[in-house]
Amino acid sequence: MIRGRVIGQVWATKRAPRMAGRKLLLVAEQVVGDSGLRDTGRVVVAVDDLDAGAGDSVLVAFGSGARNAVRPGSRDVLVDAAVVQVIDGSTV
Amino acid sequence: MIRGRVIGQVWATKRAPRMAGRKLLLVAEQVVGDSGLRDTGRVVVAVDDLDAGAGDSVLVAFGSGARNAVRPGSRDVLVDAAVVQVIDGSTV
Amino acid sequence: MIRGRVIGQVWATKRAPRMAGRKLLLVAEQVVGDSGLRDTGRVVVAVDDLDAGAGDSVLVAFGSGARNAVRPGSRDVLVDAAVVQVIDGSTV
Amino acid sequence: MIRGRVIGQVWATKRAPRMAGRKLLLVAEQVVGDSGLRDTGRVVVAVDDLDAGAGDSVLVAFGSGARNAVRPGSRDVLVDAAVVQVIDGSTV
Amino acid sequence: MIRGRVIGQVWATKRAPRMAGRKLLLVAEQVVGDSGLRDTGRVVVAVDDLDAGAGDSVLVAFGSGARNAVRPGSRDVLVDAAVVQVIDGSTV
Structure with a gap:
């Protein structure tokens, strides 16, 4: 999994059928620098x-981990990234 | 999933049998900078x-997420990236 | 697998149901430079x-390798990274 | 999938049993710059x-997409990258 | 697959049960520059x-390709990278 910061949301009318009804967040990837966390500029879109x-x-979480978050054991989910925790705190 | 911008298309006559009839787009990966979205130069090819x-x-979407977009639950699709939404708008 | 250095821990109350009870570490990715190992700044979160x-x-370990570490042969684990060894030593 | 340029070939006598007889190409990853496509230096090895x-x-193509290219529906192929098209042309 | 150079080995006493008995190599990723191959500094750990x-x-090889190298068709292997060839030669 990666740690990121929610920076926005995307929406669409033209989409693959099974994407309907999914809330999609733009999440900025973060790295650890000398003065704590900072954004890298890279953005992932996660359910x-x-x-x-x-x-x-x-x-x-990515890959089948993400699909399992959306629907456990499923084999036909077409997302590849999902928010699996909202972080309360961390030591870094 | 990643957010990108369609910059073109590729075509081929010599290809793996099950690639026939697929429309393949060149999609430029985008990151968030100080003045909004910009291309990184990286390009993915997506169905x-x-x-x-x-x-x-x-x-x-990538991996089995992409294969599920092409044919749900399928196990013999050979693409690894698929367009799953055309974005209408976003907050970034 | 990648080699990394544990730099902290994350916790959360709002999470996907099956994430409960998992200890999650922040692991800094390391590369080899002229004077040995150094952090890249990139951080992964691993069970x-x-x-x-x-x-x-x-x-x-990542992907299904990580899910197999958490529960062998399982198909409904939603983590995508797991610590599979604590390194005692290495030649680099 | 990524777009790349074939720059060479590798061969080996010591290999995992099921790698025998496979032609393996060195493919240079390409990105889009101001003056068209250029190599990044990164190289993948693809069947x-x-x-x-x-x-x-x-x-x-990568991952199970690549394995499906080598043998459809197979679950014991050990390559993770395969050439799925030789590109005739593209708009970039 | 990627091409790399073996730079060392890691060992551990504290590890996930099914990691026991595995020889683990540190492999430096290589890219192609103007004067041939050079290390990027990135290191993967491969069985x-x-x-x-x-x-x-x-x-x-990575992902299920790597798991298939370790045990064909297996679904409970927890490595995600494996050496599948020792390269004798290449045109680059």
Whole structure:
């Protein structure tokens, strides 16, 4: 998983059928520098079922980990990234 | 998923059998800088079934997420990236 | 797998149901430079069942390798990174 | 998939049993710059069943997409990258 | 797969049960520059069953490709990278 910061949301009318109804967040990847966390500029788009909002620090899982978050054991989910935690705190 | 911008298309006559008939888009990866979105130069090639065109902002899914977009639950699809949304708008 | 250094821990109350009870470590990715190992700044978040602590050098596996570390043969684990070794030593 | 340029070939006598008989190409990853495509220096090694040669522009698929290219639906193929198209042309 | 150079080995006493008995190599990723191959500094840790040694040029497969190298068709292997060839020669 990576740690990121929610910076926004995307929406669409033209989409693959099974994407309908999914809330999609823009999450900025963060790295650790000399003065703590900073954004790298890279952005991933992740499904969110945890009601995360702009500014929240989140954990994003990828691949089948993400699909399992969306629907356990499923084999036909077409997302590849999902918010699996809204972070309360951390030691860095 | 990543957010990208459609910059073109590729075509081929010599290809793996099950690639025939697929529309393949060149999608430029985008990052968030001080003045909004900008291209990184990195390009992914993604299957498109949503009729996206040059200049469109799209969401690209990877791995089995992409294969599920092409054919749900399938285990023999050989693409690894697919356009799953044409983005109408976003807060960034 | 990658080699990394444990730099901290994250916690959360709002999370996907099956993330409960998991210890999550922040692991700094390391590369080899002229004067040995150094951090790149990139951080991955990995499940830890091996009782690794801050400062430990660890091996992190990704994808289904990580899910197999958490529960062998499982298809519904939603983590995508796990500590699979605490490194005692290495030739670099 | 990524777009790349074939720059050479590798061969080996010591290899995992099921790698025997596979033609393996060195493919240079390409990005889009101000003056068109250029190499990044990164190189992937991909199985080729399409008779691609040095200088060819190709499409490389990864992960199970690549394994499906080598043998559809197979679960025991050990390559993770395969040439799935030799590109005839593109708009970039 | 990527091409790399074996630079060392790691060992551990504290590890996930099914990691026991595995030889783990540190492999430096290589890119192609103006004067041939050079290390990027990035290091992957890969299981080796081919008796590769320090200085050897090797091919590393990732994901289920790597798990299939370790045990064909297996679904409970927890490594995500494996040496699948010791390279004898290449045109670059």
